Amino acid sequence: MFIASLIANPAGRPLDRVAVESLRDAWGGGEAVWLNPGIAAEFALAVAPANRWDVWAGLQELGIDLVVQPAEGRQKRMLLADMDSTMIGQECIDELADMAGVGARVKDITARAMNGELDFEGALTERVALLRGLPEAVIAQVLGERITYTPGGRTLIATMHAFGGHAVLVSGGFTAFSAAVAAHLGFDEHRANTLIVQDGHLTGAVARPILGRAAKVAALQEITARLGLTPADVMAVGDGANDLGMLHLAGVGVALHAKPSVAAQCEARINHGDLTALLYLQGYAVTDFA
Numbered sequence: 001m002f003i004a005s006l007i008a009n010p011a012g013r014p015l016d017r018v019a020v021e022s023l024r025d026a027w028g029g030g031e032a033v034w035l036n037p038g039i040a041a042e043f044a045l046a047v048a049p050a051n052r053w054d055v056w057a058g059l060q061e062l063g064i065d066l067v068v069q070p071a072e073g074r075q076k077r078m079l080l081a082d083m084d085s086t087m088i089g090q091e092c093i094d095e096l097a098d099m100a101g102v103g104a105r106v107k108d109i110t111a112r113a114m115n116g117e118l119d120f121e122g123a124l125t126e127r128v129a130l131l132r133g134l135p136e137a138v139i140a141q142v143l144g145e146r147i148t149y150t151p152g153g154r155t156l157i158a159t160m161h162a163f164g165g166h167a168v169l170v171s172g173g174f175t176a177f178s179a180a181v182a183a184h185l186g187f188d189e190h191r192a193n194t195l196i197v198q199d200g201h202l203t204g205a206v207a208r209p210i211l212g213r214a215a216k217v218a219a220l221q222e223i224t225a226r227l228g229l230t231p232a233d234v235m236a237v238g239d240g241a242n243d244l245g246m247l248h249l250a251g252v253g254v255a256l257h258a259k260p261s262v263a264a265q266c267e268a269r270i271n272h273g274d275l276t277a278l279l280y281l282q283g284y285a286v287t288d289f290a
Helices: 017-027 052-060 083-087 092-100 103-114 120-129 137-145 153-162 175-185 213-227 241-249
Strands: 002-008 033-036 040-045 064-070 078-081 166-174 189-193 195-198 201-206 234-238 252-256 268-270
Touching: 002 017, 017 040, 052 064, 064 268, 078 083, 078 153, 078 213, 083 092, 083 166, 083 175, 092 103, 092 120, 092 137, 092 166, 103 120, 103 241, 120 201, 137 175, 153 166, 153 175, 166 175, 166 213, 175 189, 189 213, 213 234, 213 241, 234 241, 241 252
Parallel strands: 078 166, 078 234, 166 189, 234 252, 252 268
Antiparallel strands: 002 040, 002 064, 033 040, 195 201
16 A cells, blocks of 8 residues: 655645645545645555656646655654755855855865765865864854754654654764754754864864764664664655665655755655655644644
């Protein structure tokens, strides 16, 4: 048994009942269940339709996300989330670089690394080196003035907590940011890289080992083992090439507003919805939200 979920951007065009029921009828699905009128609906399917990606492409033009997934076990017990451009709207290293006057150069390297064109560790080392001499106090300034949170993040974590879930923030960015973001959103724990500071200024180096793609996979394996869970119990979410390992290992890996080359490698793609889409994918209705 499969579930087809249709999700719209809460701030955009409403999800049309005709669109939902027309697709349900075309695919011979079960009764349409509205998880949030005008935003999210789902229906059961006996098999995964062969033309689902063609339908997905057509719905994208209407601002609607479509995910088809197995019905069994879709409510997860752990969330493993990327930080930059996932739980927040920015890449923290790009914001620091902008303050250091090397924004354009670092932003280009970041984009190529997140698209999988560059080795993550080498790209991070190169970018951090360009921050040498930046006052440590700039981190707090960036957090206060430049960082915005992706809509739905607090609701996502609070609702998973309410149903017994565990939430982990795992980032290829920096602990100076992940600690603040984790505390603000309610994560249970966080992992990231550590910028080395001396005499109140960044040295241009990052502590080893560098947390990249392999470390995110290791975090998933280590934390699930500690909690008595399996990777199948995890919903992972991210947007960059360094997230693909954990997205593929998790029970459900969601590419959220991801780079095209990353989204193309994931079964669950959310390009229009916000972070509450991850709750709808698990079958939660808006009346379940914490």
